[in-house]
């Protein structure tokens with residue numbers, strides 16, 4: 001007999017969607033237990049840039065911007081690319097209708113946002129960027145959940161959802177303190193376990209060529225998708241994967257600003273400084289936390305930067321899916337090598353090395369100043385190779401043959417000293433968009449097309465075929481769907 005616990009609503013996962021669900025369920029009068037497999041809350045929400053696109057927010061009104069959910073709905077068409085026609089438009093409607101309300105709710109819990117900033121092809125500035133960074137999501141949501149008496153259990157992976165004949169889901173089996181514990185849910189269970197960007201099995205099924213490429217979030221292993229599938233649920237749009245993207249290695253030790261708690265005061269201070277101080281004064285401060293987790297823009301490759309591997313060899317046409325090729329290089333690492341022409345070009349607007357959309361841009365001097373572990377410069381290719389730790393002869397031969405292969409009159413090449421290198425770069429899957437099929441009340445659908453009673457899904461695992469391309473739609477969805485799923489689960493009649 002397993003030891004047991006009981007409550008009204010169980011939430012599986014303490015990311016943005018799960019904690020939002022828990023808060024709403026508690027506000028609706030339910031006793032709530034959140035089970036989180038990691039030692040800290042946050043999931044991908046904690047690792048994100050943190051932007052939310054929303055139409056009709058108080059920040060937009062303050063800036064005199066008139067915007068509507070209808071316009072937001074229409075603008076999302078521009079981001080669908082090859083997946084146009086596969087979107088779940090009913091869920092997109094839900095997102096745009098509730099995004100501003102979700103944002104205001106987050107602000108009411110203590111979060112600060114900067115913006116709105118322009119994010120074309122959105123027709124109005126509607127991107128709101130969290131301050132001081134995305135760690136503010138788990139910090140404030142967890143705090144609000146605890147203030148409402150929610151029991152948040154960490155290191156508590158859910159292994160199975162327990163079903164009771166046709167009366168639906170009755171609880172879960174979780175691992176806590178080295179034991180299997182049965183947790184009973186009198187009203188319902190909300191699956192909020194994130195995506196499968198780091199699960200080789202699900203990626204093999206939907207996008208086999210990406211199966212072995214690691215994700216930014218190593219614990220995004222599609223547990224929620226598998227728990228749902230075990231009850232007959234099915235995954236929609238599993239092939240929609242963001243990445244592989246090029247990322248610079250994380251600093252071994254986070255800088256001071258990333259170590260500061262993402263408090264209200266720091267958020268407000270940054271909000272004020274972004275609004276009032278000249279950009280030149282404030283940028284170094286913003287950059288010092290932004291350049292912690294960034295990838296280079298494709299424009300740097302188009303301008304002539306060359307990708308080389310640990311052996312100093314070029315291994316790919318830089319403009320054709322370099323992410324796939326980087327994953328196959330020794331150690332999975334690559335470096336960008338460029339000359340003073342490209343370095344000068346990418347030292348100021350409009351050419352930036354990387355960006356956190358809307359907040360700030362990072363140029364070559366920012367990397368030189370804030371990421372000396374990534375940036376190297378030397379007067380000769382051999383000296384540059386020595387600084388990076390690459391074989392000098394090989395690097396020189398690679399660059400010479402690259403320069404010689406450029407057609408006459410075509411700009412590019414790595415010709416003018418001093419020479420620069422940025423890296424190591426890795427290739428990472430960012431997120432996956434495949435979610436379980438759900439109703440507009442976020443109830444999970446079973447094999448027969450009917451709802452699995454008392455089982456709800458929110459956030460990435462509850463995406464239900466909604467395509468959230470473009471910046472700032474995933475967190476808006478996580479919070480909106482989480483709040484709704486938590487509330488609906490709490491409203492289920494309690495089992496005897």
Ligand SMILES: Cc1cc2nc3c(=O)[nH]c(=O)nc-3n(C[C@H](O)[C@H](O)[C@H](O)COP(=O)(O)OP(=O)(O)OC[C@H]3O[C@@H](n4cnc5c(N)ncnc54)[C@H](O)[C@@H]3O)c2cc1C
Pocket residue numbers: 012013014015016017018035036037038041042043044045046047048049050051052156157158159192193194195216217219220223224430431458459460461471472473474475476478
């Ligand atoms: C680098 C990066 C940048 C991004 N930037 C943005 C952005 O600016 N704007 C935007 O809108 N979106 C962004 N996204 C996407 C966005 O962060 C996610 O889609 C969103 O946060 C997902 O929220 P979630 O609650 O569904 O999942 P998560 O935040 O991943 O939470 C899921 C939680 O469930 C837990 N869990 C999983 N399995 C179990 C189990 N078996 N038992 C118990 N707990 C479990 C996990 O540990 C995790 O804590 C970004 C993502 C990345 C990786």
